[in-house]
Amino acid sequence: MRAAVLHTHGQPPSHADHPDPVSSDGYSVVRVTAAPVVPLDLLCASGTSYFGQPAVPYVPGVQGVGVVEQSEVVPPGTRVFFATSAGMAAGDGSFAERCAVPDVDLVVLDTPVPDTEVAALGLSGVAAWMALTWRAQFKPGEQVLVLGGGGAVGQVAIGAARLLGADGVVAVCRSDAARDRALAAGADEVVASGPDVDALTARLRDATDGAVDVVIDPVFGLPATAASRVLAPYGRLVNLGGSSGDEAVFSSSVLRSRTASILGYTNNAITPEQRRDALTAVLQHAANGAVAVTHETVSLADIATAWHRQSTGSTDGRLVVTI
Template sequence: MREPGRPPVVGEHPDPAAGPDRMTVRVTAAPVVPLDLLCASGTSYFGRPAVPYVPGVQGVGVVEESGVLPAGTRVWFATSAGMAPGDGSLAERCAVPDADVVPLPDGVADPAVAALGLSAVAAWMSLTWRARLQSGETVLVLGAGGAVGQVAVGAARALGAGRVVALCRSDAAAERAARAGADEVVRTGGDVAALAGRLGAACGGAADVVVDPVFGEAATAASRVLAPGGRLVNLGGSGADTAEFSSAALRSRSADVLGYTNNALTAEQRAGALTAVLGHAAAGALGVEHEVRPLDRGPEAWAATAAGGVRQVLVPA
């Protein structure tokens, strides 16, 4: 990334080096995610990043040099590329803080782990930690065709939800949500009252938990179908930065509107969530549909992510 707000280019960059509390990893798979684009925009709440830098906030690889793990250990890792000075995962090699590395079990291929990553952590923790999902409850997932949404659908099912309803905008997203395991898929469109009516009908009257990476009118409609004691967890604003809620509706149902960010997790919470998700992924219970491209086609993956396409994962050329 040479200039914030412009696409990255493929090129040579100095090799990373291990150091105190940092290891080097040979990258085997790394996703391009919306957070990468946000950080690189130069207009986010993280501020303007120092350039040039290698983007990529997460990846999968093999330890090369470390003071805490044997060389050859297969790991998932996180970086602060674009949020703080330093380089990220969209490269052949990466230097990573020891605390941001999670050794991986067998059973899930590297590109599939990369596609899951922090999106899966967010979906899992939104359901378990923030929403306190109980077996038999009804879950409504907004934006269910995206990476977070696909995992939320599968995770809700794995956690014992009684019914899982998905809200999607496009045909392709609806198909992904259905393949992820949604009992019913509702399409966006019409006014908020009409959308709330369709969501209520699909949920069998009310939703106990709403997973919301969208906000805007979708969240407004979903808030109107919350069950007594219902919980709406917002973890993104891909649709809009604001939503309108009825005080009477929230108070009459003693409903909760909760915020979520992965940045609030401890390293132990993040590792535990990823390990749990990968166990279900190995059993075929959840996943994120993705497209694999070689590293030298990184700009194409960047453009596809900006266009809202399927999750892009880069692997060594």
């Protein structure tokens, strides 16, 4: 079969022939139709992640959409979303014509949302939904601040907050294009990020009237530091990424005086059932046009270029590989 095969850590995968997956007990074989290129793919392939260095060669791709070809639990022809542990454990991922998937990681799709849009939402949608509803324990009437509002997680978090009854949603973005995506997702106001933490804090105070109940943070670093300063009493900051840096600075007096919480989130800590239920909820709203992620499609043959674009931020939304 044709696949994107990684031979060297830190380098893009190449479009090449690769052995077909072999069906085995507890696994289904899926014919892949669409798979997004996400930061986790690049992190795992770099060989520098906390999962350790994956054995090479392997096929990256931690999620995808497709049609079941062989399975003992799902009828062949069933349309599914699936997650993989490619780059985090032994085995190949979704950037291939076929993928062997643990049966527990299949989510049967019953939605009119196209495969490419399902792939664009995917685990980013799951993370945004779960960070807001499960980790932050969001309540209707609260005000939400979304860092990285133009990214995939940010766009879903903005839409979800609106759907769940947020009193207001403010986003932080780095570029005009990201600002446009955040506004299209439903943000009431977008604050420009920047290198001065005090200036960003001041802008956030103005935009949020000085206090915000929930922060959804896929970026960390300086924006998280600024956001922590405007947490309301009992406010919660949920971190689920570090694209702006692996460290942020928090004030003990601010956290203690407001009984505020700094919380971590990862999709790896939820159950397959939670993943299924969260994705199903997101797709229900996507079918109604209430949640979306800006994306573009690229062919499997162009995987190296897509990989480079993702690594340099040269994209206007999520890149989805069609196969």
